[in-house]
Amino acid sequence: MWVCGTVWRVRTPARQWRRLLPASGCHGPAASSYSASAETARVRALVYGHHGDPAKVVEGITRQWFQRFPWIFLQRVTAAVSSASTVGSKDVLRGVNFELGLEGLKNLDRAAVGGSDVRVKMLAAPINPSDINMIQGNYGLLPELPAVGGNEGVAQVVAVGSNVTRLKPGDWVIPANAGLGTWRTEAVFSEDALIQVPSDIPLQSAATLGVNPCTAYRMLMDFEQLQPGDSVIQNASNSGVGQAVIQIAAALGLRTINVVRDRPDIQKLSDRLKSLGAEHVITEEELRRPEMKNFFKDMPQPRLALNCVGGKSSTELLRQLARGGTMVTYGGMAKQPVIASVSLLIFKDLKLRGFWLSQWKKDHSPDQFKELILTLCDLIRRGQLTAPACSQVPLQDYQSALEASMKPFVSSKQILTM
Numbered sequence: 001m002w003v004c005g006t007v008w009r010v011r012t013p014a015r016q017w018r019r020l021l022p023a024s025g026c027h028g029p030a031a032s033s034y035s036a037s038a039e040t041a042r043v044r045a046l047v048y049g050h051h052g053d054p055a056k057v058v059e060g061i062t063r064q065w066f067q068r069f070p071w072i073f074l075q076r077v078t079a080a081v082s083s084a085s086t087v088g089s090k091d092v093l094r095g096v097n098f099e100l101g102l103e104g105l106k107n108l109d110r111a112a113v114g115g116s117d118v119r120v121k122m123l124a125a126p127i128n129p130s131d132i133n134m135i136q137g138n139y140g141l142l143p144e145l146p147a148v149g150g151n152e153g154v155a156q157v158v159a160v161g162s163n164v165t166r167l168k169p170g171d172w173v174i175p176a177n178a179g180l181g182t183w184r185t186e187a188v189f190s191e192d193a194l195i196q197v198p199s200d201i202p203l204q205s206a207a208t209l210g211v212n213p214c215t216a217y218r219m220l221m222d223f224e225q226l227q228p229g230d231s232v233i234q235n236a237s238n239s240g241v242g243q244a245v246i247q248i249a250a251a252l253g254l255r256t257i258n259v260v261r262d263r264p265d266i267q268k269l270s271d272r273l274k275s276l277g278a279e280h281v282i283t284e285e286e287l288r289r290p291e292m293k294n295f296f297k298d299m300p301q302p303r304l305a306l307n308c309v310g311g312k313s314s315t316e317l318l319r320q321l322a323r324g325g326t327m328v329t330y331g332g333m334a335k336q337p338v339i340a341s342v343s344l345l346i347f348k349d350l351k352l353r354g355f356w357l358s359q360w361k362k363d364h365s366p367d368q369f370k371e372l373i374l375t376l377c378d379l380i381r382r383g384q385l386t387a388p389a390c391s392q393v394p395l396q397d398y399q400s401a402l403e404a405s406m407k408p409f410v411s412s413k414q415i416l417t418m
Contacts, residue, residue, distance in 0.1 A: 045184035046398055049146040051137030054402050058135065058149060115163035117188050120173060124207035124392070125153030125182035127405040127414040128240065129331065141178055141358055148181025150416075154197065154206040155187070164191045172199040174210045174373075176366060178358050185395065185418045195370055201380045204387035207415055208240065213376045213385060214369075215330060215357050216244035220252065223326045223353055224304045228253030231300050233320055235259040235284070236308035236333060238269055238411045240388045243276055245306060250277030251384040255299055257320075259287050259313070263409045272389070272411075287316045296320075304328070311336030318344055326351040388413045 048057045113119050131150055133139040157171040167173065173194040175182065180193060197206050220226065232249055236242050237258030249256045258273055260266070262283040270281040279299075286292070301322035307314040308331035318327055318340055327350065329338055344350050361369055379385035391412045393401040401414040 043184065043186045044395060045181070046149045046395070047146050048135050048149060051135065051142075051145075054132055054135045054149075054406070055399065058398070058402060113159055113161045113188055115161040116191050117161045118157055118164055118167055118173070118191050118194060119159040119186070119188050120155035120194070121158050121186050122153055122155045122182060122184055122418045123172075124203055124418065125150045125416050126208050126240075126390075127401055127416065128152060128211055129333070130178070130211070132402075132406060140356060143179045143181070147179075148184050150182035150184075151175065151178040151180070152208065152211045153182035153416075154203065154209075155182075155194075158186075160191075167191060167194065167196060170199075172197050172206060174206065176369065177361060183395070183398070183416055192366075195366075195373060197373060198377055198381075201377055202387060204390050204392075204415060205380050205385070208387050208390070208413065209373065209376060209380075211357060212240035212388070213244040213248070214372055215355065216241050216248050217372065217376060218357070218360055219306055219328050219330065219355055220245065220248055220254070220304070222355075223328050226252070226254055226304060229255065229300070230304075231255040231257060231302040232304045232306065233257040233259065233302040233317055234306035234308075235313045235317060236331065237273060237278070237281065239308060240413055241306075241308065241330065243273070243388045244385065246273060246276045246278045247385045248379065251379055251382075255279045257282065257295075257302060259284060259317070261409070269411060276386075284313055284316070287313075287320070292320065301325075306330065307338065308333055310334045310338050312339075314338045315341070318350060321348065321350055323348045324350070326353055328353045328355050330355045390415045392417050 046058055048054075050057055128151065130139060131152075134142060134151070135149060152175065155173050157167050157169050157173060159169060160167055174197055176193050176195050180189060181187070195210075197209060199206075201209075220232065224230075226232070232245070232254055234242055234245055234256065237246065237256075237260050242258065246256055246258060256278050257280045258278045259282055260269060260273075262285055263269065266283065270278075273281050280295075302320060303322050303325040305317040305321055305325065305327040307317055307327055307329040310329070310332040311334040313334065314327065314329065315338075321327065321344075325348075329352070338352065340350070340352060376385060389412045391401075391404070392415050395416050395418055398416060401416060404410055404412075405414045
């Protein structure tokens with residue numbers, strides 16, 4: 001649902017709207033004041049209150065919606081006023097009046113952030129498959145509802161509390177962990193929830209830095225001791241992770257075999273992936289042909305396979321692995337189980353592993369994650385890692401972005417801009 005911050009206070013209990021959106025008087029002692037213009041004062045966020053189809057549960061609620069359904073709005077106002085002792089009647093009524101145009105407010109004063117808080121203005125946030133899965137309720141980490149969508153993005157620091165030491169206004173930051181809710185125009189987070197990134201890298205690269213490239217890098221580094229000249233095979237090669245794998249592998253001197261689904265513009269896709277550094281691009285159908293046995297006369301069999309699909313595709317990846325090789329599964333786009341041949345496991349001693357970046361972060365220190373981010377930023381600066389093909393969409397056009405992100409054969413990542 002598309003919500004204005006002030007109205008969301010009206011329809012959400014105080015404890016929950018404090019968690020979702022920055023609000024006056026809920027961050028403790030004043031550290032510094034921040035006055036925003038009318039445009040930035042209206043904090044907008046994409047919020048979902050239950051799990052399901054993102055196109056249905058993330059619905060647009062606007063001023064016109066309230067005018068069309070006034071009785072529902074009155075119910076929200078009544079509930080809000082009844083809890084005025086908790087959230088402050090002045091805040092409630094100001095929010096209601098502002099949204100209905102009963103006050104000619106052009107500016108809203110923001111309360112000071114708390115001592116360890118950081119107020120940020122979101123700049124851009126992508127729509128990732130994990131975001132869709134989280135809204136659907138099919139993910140390993142589910143935030144308390146209602147929740148703001150989005151796990152990744154880049155923001156600019158606007159104000160900091162008196163106890164904040166690592167960040168200052170103007171810095172670019174990304175979320176340290178999933179679940180912060182990045183599909184909004186503005187937010188207040190604790191300093192520990194953010195990681196500074198250099199502002200001299202492209203905006204799209206910064207917005208898509210914290211998930212897919214990190215996943216690609218760790219899978220290439222953590223499961224097999226690969227050397228320059230070794231090969232890696234992967235499916236879903238045109239995905240965000242797939243494109244990052246191609247580029248990082250090329251930077252490491254690794255050769256990649258990239259499997260994609262057949263499509264009408266397959267040659268265009270193949271050319272684009274090869275421009276990123278892919279050595280070979282083949283379709284799922286070509287991977288199943290008997291002629292594949294001759295494919296490895298001119299290059300070594302891969303010791304590492306990266307699976308984001310499952311089902312038959314993952315079985316075919318396993319068949320191509322060298323003896324003792326490893327297949328790492330990090331997604332299941334086909335919604336089918338990984339089926340491994342008993343003979344391959346016994347006679348080729350293949351290994352099946354899984355990878356989830358959120359778990360990697362739990363198992364490693366924040367400093368190690370920051371080191372990973374800086375390593376990737378170095379690759380970006382050297383021109384060895386670029387953002388995936390993107391389509392920038394204004395936040396208010398989120399419905400079209402959500403629909404596009406769930407269509408098959410769409411190679412362009414949807415990025416919401418604020």
